[in-house]
Amino acid sequence: MSGASVLYDVPGPKAKVRNRIYSVLGALAVLALIGFIVLRLSANGDFDPARWDIFNYAGVRNSIRDGVLATLQVFAIAAVLSLAVGVLLAVARLSDHRPVRWLATGFIELFRSIPLLITIYAIWVLLLNNRTELGLSDNQPQFWALVIGLTVYNGSVQAEVLRAGILSVPKGQREAAYALGMRKTQVMTTVLIPQAVRAMLPTIISQLVVTLKDTSLGYIITYEELLYSTRLLAGNTTVGGENPYVQVIIVTGAIYIAMCLALSALANWIERRGRRAKTGIGVVEAGDVGNAGALTAAVAAEAAADTTADTAN
Amino acid sequence: MNVLLDYLPEFRAGFLGTLAITAASAVIALVLGVLIAGFRVSPIPPLRAFGTAWVTLLRNTPLTLLFLIAFFVVPKILFQGASPFVLGMLALGLYTSSFVCEAIRSGISTVPVGQAEAARSIGLSFTQTLRLIVLPQATRTVLPPLSSIFIALTKNSAVAGAFSVTELFGYAKLLSDKGYAIAVIFLWVALAYLLITFAISGVFRLLERRMGVAR
């Protein structure tokens, strides 16, 4: 936070004392809040070892592990597909042919504006109603509904991110490529897209974090991902007559946060590497909404501000 | 087409429900977002740490899990017997507040350094600098991302439908369970959401134009 230090002076002796008092008071307030939560929960018996003992059972651990695996499975496929769809849609939206452009724009705008939950649900019902024609068995409709839903939504968002990236590549690059006698496809695939991807990588990865989080929407169509299976686990286990919702939620939350942080760490690592390369194109800071000033073209800056905020889903 | 006419009261209730929960959580998100952004740039380390923890935890947790926390953990601590609307509003508001906070924080960093320096040199304190000089100027750059965040909030409110809050998704599901063609329902619900999201981006465009001052 480079801006922060500008907001206040280097504290003098008086301000130092005052800041110290505020620090203590602030720390006390935060501690009091945490203490209050812990106290209330322990009054309810939520820190009773017996309630946490459930995690010592192999069956419980296996169902959590299976949930994590199911989540990662959907995420892996949806991530790859959404990137592929994103590239296709971005290129289509920048196409010279008007119908292609319109079609891509319509697709992107439609799926970006409908809640993902509804998209997934609708796709699921469609798949179920045509399951014999499509040759889907048992749990496949759930799996594919989730994958396709995540793909069309995140693909649309990734397309906008990539488009902003392509527009941010200096005009000279494209002109130089054409001057060398490259064809449209060549310019796109060998000059524009690689640079766009590098410029937008952090944003692309923070959208992947969103994809990972959104796999939890699979509960609506009974796909047994992490959240669904731990919810069932909490509902079907009783300890002393109560369901261990608090315990299961804490563990599930920790796993999700760890997975997302691992992905974000990847984004930050790539960002740092990207900065080292001297390409003349700035890297948009991951998740730093509105801070698209690093982009060269003004149009791209606007588009990026628009799309980076989409990761707010 | 008949689906809409036959179930108009449900559709209206769902539409208004989506509007209500979106508006209520938007207010919470805005207030908390500004406050936490203030924490994150303040000179007091514990508050900064609190702000960082807040954003990290909320941004990396699936919304559905936050709903579960609001419904099964929060009542054990506070708000015993609160209505599903209040709890849903809490989950959506807190979740969105982390995104609002980040948008405002990067907005603050786009305000020219000289502005804050000038404010300090005429003797304004940290809160005064933030409140009178920096935040009003940050508003302009924060508006476009805020518009997107509120559109995302509108869409996220669909999750509340599974937690006893009346809104559009509940309506879609009701009709689908009754066996109506999903494509038709999908179209109507999509139109309703488009209406809300267009309204939001329209309002923000208006605000942008009113606040757009050449620097």
Added chain:
Amino acid sequence: MRMRKTAAAGAVVLALAATATACGGKSGSAGDKAAAADVYSHDYTPAKNVKLDSAVLKAAQKKGHITIGVKADQPFLGFYDTGTKKYSGFDIEIAKMVAADLGFSTKQITFTTVDSNARETKISSGDVDFFVGTYTINVERKKQVGFAGPYYTAGADLLVRKEDKSITGPKSLRGKKVCSIKGSTPLQEIKKAQYGTSETLELSKYSECVTKLLDGSVNAVTTDDAILKGFAAERPGKLRVVDQPFTKEPYGVGLNKDDKVLREAITKALENHIANGDYEKAYKGTLGKSGSKFVKPQTPLPRG
């Protein structure tokens, strides 16, 4: 630097979770033993050479296994133990009996959990071959799915906290908060103005309603007495069933609307097992344990 630290913390948590899940742990089902243990379970002898002109059955025979939709969150009825990965309860027994008469052994059954609000979609789309899970037969549902049975008649009732003496039946619900499952029949009944409930909470699992009841967010949970008795039996010190049923909920086996042959076969299977005593044994080993009395269903079952 800060990011590196959080990343490291994240990696540590992931590693901990991985090691925790990787190496064994205690076996058996976690939590209270009373509820999960000793639920009656029996394997029925499958019939040989079943030849019926049923599209659903033929497809299942070709696959070599039959897919049955059940509930997973109702103790003593349809309950999934996440520890042992097994389904148990009265509805599960009924499903196994029917499957046996259709020529499928217990091993050839694939149970899938179907939530209440997805039942019609799942059955009419053929995602499950048939569905056994506290499924009330009514006119509206008959438009979408076919029913065999009823094999059991339950009634909507109320589950309340043990110390709460103010609720004595549906008439005493004025100004109270009631929780149930989205789209369930008792909920639609209790929403009628005559009961004057102040608020209804609609969640997607009964166990979530029970949690809301225990933490004081709602005053009562309403659904069929059979389901409620299971939850009360799990927590005898905390909950009780009011025992004033105010509706009749005939449970049927849900199946494809157009497959009349399958419907007849399932009806016959139910009659067969009611007559030979399997039904009574299954009932006493499951629902009977939660305090419900045994009433033999009237046979022959309706075929209209």
